Amino acid sequence: MSNCSFSSSDGGIRPIKYSNAVLSLIDQRRLPTEEVWLEYTDYQEVAEAIRSMVVRGAPAIGITAAYGAFFGARDIKAENHAGFVSEFNQVCEVLAGTRPTAINLCWALERMKSLVRANPDQPVGNLKIGLEYEAMAINEEDIRVNMSMGRHGAALLPDQVRILTHCNAGALATGGYGTALGVIRAAVAAGKQVAVFADETRPFLQGSRLTAWELQRDNIQTTLICDNMAGYLMSKGLIDAVIVGADRIAANGDVANKIGTYTVAVLAKEHNIPFYVAAPTSTIDLQISDGSQIPIEERDIREVTHVGEQQLAPSGISVLNPSFDVTPARLISAIITEHGAVKDNYTEQLTAFVRKGR
Amino acid sequence: MSNCSFSSSDGGIRPIKYSNAVLSLIDQRRLPTEEVWLEYTDYQEVAEAIRSMVVRGAPAIGITAAYGAFFGARDIKAENHAGFVSEFNQVCEVLAGTRPTAINLCWALERMKSLVRANPDQPVGNLKIGLEYEAMAINEEDIRVNMSMGRHGAALLPDQVRILTHCNAGALATGGYGTALGVIRAAVAAGKQVAVFADETRPFLQGSRLTAWELQRDNIQTTLICDNMAGYLMSKGLIDAVIVGADRIAANGDVANKIGTYTVAVLAKEHNIPFYVAAPTSTIDLQISDGSQIPIEERDIREVTHVGEQQLAPSGISVLNPSFDVTPARLISAIITEHGAVKDNYTEQLTAFVRKGR
Numbered sequence: 159m160s161n162c163s164f165s166s167s168d169g170g171i172r173p174i175k176y177s178n179a180v181l182s183l184i185d186q187r188r189l190p191t192e193e194v195w196l197e198y199t200d201y202q203e204v205a206e207a208i209r210s211m212v213v214r215g216a217p218a219i220g221i222t223a224a225y226g227a228f229f230g231a232r233d234i235k236a237e238n239h240a241g242f243v244s245e246f247n248q249v250c251e252v253l254a255g256t257r258p259t260a261i262n263l264c265w266a267l268e269r270m271k272s273l274v275r276a277n278p279d280q281p282v283g284n285l286k287i288g289l290e291y292e293a294m295a296i297n298e299e300d301i302r303v304n305m306s307m308g309r310h311g312a313a314l315l316p317d318q319v320r321i322l323t324h325c326n327a328g329a330l331a332t333g334g335y336g337t338a339l340g341v342i343r344a345a346v347a348a349g350k351q352v353a354v355f356a357d358e359t360r361p362f363l364q365g366s367r368l369t370a371w372e373l374q375r376d377n378i379q380t381t382l383i384c385d386n387m388a389g390y391l392m393s394k395g396l397i398d399a400v401i402v403g404a405d406r407i408a409a410n411g412d413v414a415n416k417i418g419t420y421t422v423a424v425l426a427k428e429h430n431i432p433f434y435v436a437a438p439t440s441t442i443d444l445q446i447s448d449g450s451q452i453p454i455e456e457r458d459i460r461e462v463t464h465v466g467e468q469q470l471a472p473s474g475i476s477v478l479n480p481s482f483d484v485t486p487a488r489l490i491s492a493i494i495t496e497h498g499a500v501k502d503n504y505t506e507q508l509t510a511f512v513r514k515g516r
Numbered sequence: 517m518s519n520c521s522f523s524s525s526d527g528g529i530r531p532i533k534y535s536n537a538v539l540s541l542i543d544q545r546r547l548p549t550e551e552v553w554l555e556y557t558d559y560q561e562v563a564e565a566i567r568s569m570v571v572r573g574a575p576a577i578g579i580t581a582a583y584g585a586f587f588g589a590r591d592i593k594a595e596n597h598a599g600f601v602s603e604f605n606q607v608c609e610v611l612a613g614t615r616p617t618a619i620n621l622c623w624a625l626e627r628m629k630s631l632v633r634a635n636p637d638q639p640v641g642n643l644k645i646g647l648e649y650e651a652m653a654i655n656e657e658d659i660r661v662n663m664s665m666g667r668h669g670a671a672l673l674p675d676q677v678r679i680l681t682h683c684n685a686g687a688l689a690t691g692g693y694g695t696a697l698g699v700i701r702a703a704v705a706a707g708k709q710v711a712v713f714a715d716e717t718r719p720f721l722q723g724s725r726l727t728a729w730e731l732q733r734d735n736i737q738t739t740l741i742c743d744n745m746a747g748y749l750m751s752k753g754l755i756d757a758v759i760v761g762a763d764r765i766a767a768n769g770d771v772a773n774k775i776g777t778y779t780v781a782v783l784a785k786e787h788n789i790p791f792y793v794a795a796p797t798s799t800i801d802l803q804i805s806d807g808s809q810i811p812i813e814e815r816d817i818r819e820v821t822h823v824g825e826q827q828l829a830p831s832g833i834s835v836l837n838p839s840f841d842v843t844p845a846r847l848i849s850a851i852i853t854e855h856g857a858v859k860d861n862y863t864e865q866l867t868a869f870v871r872k873g874r
Contacts, residue, residue: 190830355836358820358828360718360742366821366829374830381834384718384820386743386776390841393778418744420751421783428782462716462742463724465823470716471724472548472732476739478713483748 170329170336170343170372172301173213174221176294179232181225183213186330190371201230201249208256208263211362215331216405216441217300220262223253224293227270231289234282242282243274258453259414259482261406265440266296299516300333303438306496307337308344311401311436314492314499315345315352319398322388324357325416326368327403327436337436338401339369341494346378354380355397357388359416361461361479385418392429400426404437404493411487411504412449413437417480423489432491439495439511449484457481528687528694528701528730530659531571532579534652537590539583541571544688548729559588559607566614566621569720573689574763574799575658578620581611582651585628589647592640600640601632616811617772617840619764623798624654657874658691661796664854665695666702669759669794672850672857673703673710677756680746682715683774684726685761685794695761695794697727699852704736712738713755715746717774719819719837743776750787758784762795762851769845769862770807771795775838781847790849797853797869807842815839 175182181198187210188194196212198204204226207213213222230249236242250267257263273292274285315321321342325331328339335343345352354373359365366382373380383391391397400422406414413419413435426433446452459477463470471477492499497514500507533540539556545568546552554570556562562584565571571580588607594600608625615621631650632643673679679700683689686697693701703710712731717723724740731738741749749755758780764772771777771793784791804810817835821828829835850857855872858865 191827357744358718360716360744363828366833370833371830374833379834381836382820382829383836384743384775386715386718386779387836387838387841389779389782390775390838391836393841417742417748421744421747421779424747424786425779425782428786462740465828466826468824468826469549470721470823471740472729475724475728475732476737478739478741478745478749480745480748483745483751 170334170339170376172334173218173330174297174333176225176297181222183207183222184330185212186214186368187211189367199229201226201233201253204229205252205256208253214364215326216260216262216403217332217337217438218330219257219260220266220440221297221300221333223263224266224270224296226253227267228289228293232286237282239278239282242285246274247271257455259405259455261443262440269296297333300438301335303496303516304332304335304337304340305344307436307438307494308335308340310498311341311434311494312344312348312350314434314494315350315399318351319345320353320355320396322355322357322391322397322400322422323369324365324402324419324422325359326364328369328372330368330372331403337403337438339373341401341434341436342378343376352378354378355391356380356382357385357418357422358382359418360385364416388422389425392425392431397431399432399434401434401436404435404441405482406452407435407437407442407493407508408446408449408452409444409505409508410448411490411493411500411508413485413490413493414449414452414454414482415485417483420483420485423485427489433489434492434494435490436494439497439514439516442508442512444509444512449486452484454483455481528692528697528734530692531576531688532655532691534583534655539580541565541580543570544572544726545569547725557587559584559591559611562587563610563614566611572722573684574618574620574761575690575695575796576688577615577618578624578798579655579658579691581621582624582628582654584611585625586647586651590644595640597636597640600643604632605629615813617763617813619801620798627654655691658796659693661854661874662690662693662695662698663702665794665796665852666693666698668854668856669699669792669852670702670706670708672792672852673708673757676709677703678711678713678754680713680715680749680755680758680780681727682723682760682777682780683717684722686727686730688726688730689761695796696759697731699759699792699794700736701734710736712736713749714738714740715743715776715780716740717776718743722774746780747783750783750789755789757790757792759792759794762793762799763840764810765793765795765800765851765866766804766807766810767802767863767866768806769848769851769858769866771843771848771851772807772810772812772840773843775841778841778843781843785847791847792850792852793848794852797855797872797874800866800870802867802870807844810842812841813839
């Protein structure tokens, strides 16, 4: 069994492989200098892989958690439905608790749980088989959804375009192809002349380590900059559009994404540059009305004070390390989903798209 | 002979020491983990120290260059005035060519040259003695000027204030006390409750390595953040004022400063937070009418792709590494100098301040 139904030439690496009940993840902490694949067959280890950012990116976290939920389900001893459900919910709770901001994690686990709920009469053995297929379906759908999003997004771009992106919303953040980088791949595939500027994205350096790496692999023209250079480039007229991904989108169109996204959005507004968010409908959280309710993860301060073993700051200094920020809908030119781009009336249109399903 | 007429308790470390014709610089590339002092007695080596950023910060570069000019002058063999002047101008040219953006470098060298010009009848031996004293005077004046600037700046701040600063405009960037951090030191000395947020300032990390280090030494409450977190903090209402230094100020009040300063200024405007620039009049360049004419240094891309020996980006990736950007006067609430703060009519008032001298 393999989910690799799209070859790498269709749009970048597939960071999540599943075959013969083994989940393989490329260790994103060791890119770009080492390509190491880690194998998982246990849900607790999958949870730790998400927590420690072996895998990151909202859609990729969702997919990985779905496989983790299957591993957890498979290892449940209970043979009656109620016992199975009780243990399975505990498995999902552990996986859901790994990262707080990306809603795709909850979305994928909810899909796994709803399969169980929808089949109260199935023997536990059948549920386990169904959960394995559901995880694979979530994985494969994600790639198709990203390609669809790419087409909708590419249509918004001029034939020659210099695009700034922040963090990694690429193949590595998804099942493959990417959200923001999927739009870029689709624009390139459509024959547009695209030059990408990639923010390095401190502290975890997803831009320099991951975005630069995967775009270079695909021969897409990419220039790396530090986060604090984006304003300068815009002031020099060197950026035509900004495209980023999202970790959670509130009903009103407010977007939580990697720390620094809000700053880029303010800069884009100051320079009249369109600011696009590319995200699947699984990133939309209709349960919350606006971005102020999105939980923002604070991560270990060592991400800021050290790079590897190298110490960058004096010992004992206070540090803040919020991992995400919220960009208000008023700063967003369009939210690009697999069903099309939304430019206004966010609540109404995002609700309609979520109801359509994937 | 020592320039240490102010003890460290008066405002932080003195990064430039001069005694018995030996210049000692704290190696700012190795802070905060190692305090290593390097000694210089040769102008070519001083030039290399500026180029390689053993010493950095516009005023500190100026002071260091002045000592370098003395070393160069001392070693000139010519005994007639014309021969001496010709060789001395070459020495100054080498020193002036080390970094292009900070105007204090040219200002200090011009002061050294004007001493020679003003004394055409002095024997060369006397000129050499005079140049040594002039370099020491530039050094000592800088500390006094910073303290004066500190008082003017502190008067602009409320009694409780959370200040964001970018890069290091501290004792380490000057003869001592600092420009932006001098204002902070003066506010603390005046009994104000000050909390500092320090941008780490990629790629050279002057914020995490230098600002955090020197403020921690002085027991000033400091929290380190990544550059891309400033917008988030402002959106949460956690910043009351921004204070930065400057590398060159055009006649119209446009300010060149460390890359990322412009972005912070745009963010401050978006959040109605006052944005202050603290710089001595030696930073003002009346020769240029606006910021578009300030040369912006591009530095080695390795500063972006590596931290120490650790590689952060894929080999062969394109990188931009502009070291400075220009913040237009319209985004600046006040320019704080040793003669007072300028809030409008920049051209007129900056010209008057420069004519006053230091």
